Amino acid sequence: MAPDILVFSKARWDGLAPEDQALIAESARESVASMRRFWQERESQARKIVTEAGARFVQDVDKQSFQNAMKRVYDQFVTTTEQKALLRTIQELH
Missing domain, CATH: 1.20.5 (Single alpha-helices involved in coiled-coils or other helix-helix interfaces)
Incomplete structure (x- = not known):
């Protein structure tokens, strides 16, 4: 939303x-x-x-595989304590 x-x-x-x-x-x-x-x-x-029109919605997504693929980006750009806390909060959303 x-x-x-x-x-x-x-x-x-x-x-x-x-x-x-x-x-x-x-x-x-x-x-x-x-x-x-x-x-x-x-x-x-x-x-x-x-x-x-033929679109499909995928409900069962393996979030962890996306997070793992993003690890290098996180390591490079998420460097402050505040950024890390925000990232954790986002990752924990269901």
């Missing part, structure tokens, strides 16, 4: 009244459920279209 974000100019945001900031922030929070539902509906439609 691609992240959806609300982007606001800091200068514009800072120029709003606190009650307007609160209203916008609350509206954004309330929109999350609807946006997720819309995303799911669109994803289902897209899956149906590509499946009918």
Whole structure:
């Protein structure tokens, strides 16, 4: 799922009244459920279209083999403690 974000100019945001900031922030929070539902509906439609066109979805993926193939890249570019922690977090996702 691609992240959806609300982007606001800091200068514009800072120029709003606190009650307007609160209203916008609350509206954004309330929109999350609807946006997720819309995303799911669109994803289902897209899956149906590509499946009918002959695409196959592979569900059983050997993540470890991909990680092993990437080891040299990780060793070269993932060098800081923070990067290593982030990589571990990503690799542990299910």
